[in-house]
Amino acid sequence: MLVLSETDLRQLLPPVECIPVMRSALADLARGEVHQPVQRPVLIPPSAAGLIAAMPAYTATPSAAFGLKAVCVFPGNPAAGLDAHQGAVLLFSGTTGEPLAILNASTVTELRTPAVTAVATDLLARPDAAELVVVGAGVQAVAHARALAGVRPFRRIRLVARDAARTAAACARLAPELDVPVEAASSLADAVATADVVVTATTSKTPLLDRSWLRPGTHVNAVGSSIPSTREIDTATMAAATLFADAASSMAVETGDYLFAAAETAIEIKASIGDVLAGTASGRTSADELTLFKSVGLAVEDLYAARHAYNLAGSRGIGTRITL
Structure with a gap:
């Protein structure tokens, strides 16, 4: 399983890389080639300082892949010098379900x-x-x-x-x-x-x-x-x-x-x-x-960003490999 950190993702997903990937993601969604919930599950405990949302997606174009972002949103974070979005993006094989990569969700969302x-x-x-x-x-x-x-x-x-x-x-x-x-x-x-x-x-x-x-x-x-x-x-x-x-x-x-x-x-x-x-x-x-x-923020955007970063990381030797 590949771990892609904030530093890794900034190398892999600058605007020149990420903009055309998002163009493909949105076009594929419109063509019915992506499956994702219309409404993401969100848990907002009344006493908590933030919330957590789950964002799953699947596409078979051009190769099968599942993605899941678990993201926490804490509005008070910026005052402490932190991004309001925290969490992880998981990329899975669409053929076997094996976990392929875990990515810093804060950075994926930022980019x-x-x-x-x-x-x-x-x-x-x-x-x-x-x-x-x-x-x-x-x-x-x-x-x-x-x-x-x-x-x-x-x-x-x-x-x-x-x-x-x-x-x-x-x-x-x-x-x-x-x-x-x-x-x-x-x-x-x-x-x-x-x-x-x-x-x-x-x-x-x-x-x-x-x-x-x-x-x-x-x-x-x-x-x-x-x-x-x-x-x-x-x-x-x-x-x-x-x-x-x-x-x-x-x-x-x-x-x-x-x-x-x-x-x-x-x-x-x-x-x-x-x-x-x-x-x-x-x-x-x-x-x-x-x-x-x-801008709503969609699971397909995280999936396509993660898959692109994963593919580039493999060809460029970026990231850290771990065994679960």
């Missing part, structure tokens, strides 16, 4: 989530999008700035978050890596008002965005909330935007961004991103259209 958002942004954002605003300054905020810089030639990237020192530190980490100015913004409303692409990557339980701040043609990626009890996006934005998800069926039952808004007004989900990739649904239809991608 595959912005890769999925990058696929959506490449499909839905205007080709001339020039300014990216990322709401948040944690692990996912930084990872999204890195990944999205690879799909649009942004002239400016701004981060905005409650902790000014943490935001400045995140900008300082990103600036040497990206060939574009990376700045801290003091006002969310002012930053979003000039943005072409917005990413919300926070642990907020209540809406951060206001529909009146968004100009025509903006593309929004809502990433932070993946459970029914939290939301980052206000109802007016959800109602006004053309909505897409990594899986529309899961979005409708799992995400607070959708469920809170749907309880207040009629909300229509246009399509899953895989449908756009497969050519069965259209993406953006005009320069002035407000588009929104809701």
Whole structure:
């Protein structure tokens, strides 16, 4: 059995590797070549500081494999310098069921989530999008700035978050890596008002965005909330935007961004991103259209990331072999 650590995965799944893998995962899901639950089992004990979710998936394309992510989400972790997501991803042979690999789930989630958002942004954002605003300054905020810089030639990237020192530190980490100015913004409303692409990557339980701040043609990626009890996006934005998800069926039952808004007004989900990739649904239809991608976070994304990393690790001699 192969063990792939955080260090191993950062070598194996940079955006240039992970983005095309996520494109394949979403397209295969849309074509019915992946099996996964519409709703993941989640245990949220009332007295616990976090939750645990199980995310299984199976595909026979191009070779049979099972995957299972056991992930804990602890919203208080970032304040202690830890990723909110902790856990393990297991990869199994689809022929014999033998365990092939165990991967650091925190790192897999960190790398595959912005890769999925990058696929959506490449499909839905205007080709001339020039300014990216990322709401948040944690692990996912930084990872999204890195990944999205690879799909649009942004002239400016701004981060905005409650902790000014943490935001400045995140900008300082990103600036040497990206060939574009990376700045801290003091006002969310002012930053979003000039943005072409917005990413919300926070642990907020209540809406951060206001529909009146968004100009025509903006593309929004809502990433932070993946459970029914939290939301980052206000109802007016959800109602006004053309909505897409990594899986529309899961979005409708799992995400607070959708469920809170749907309880207040009629909300229509246009399509899953895989449908756009497969050519069965259209993406953006005009320069002035407000588009929104809701990232649910899917088991197939973990499975495809794990399988790709496992195959690359074998050819490159990366990872540690153990016997169970």
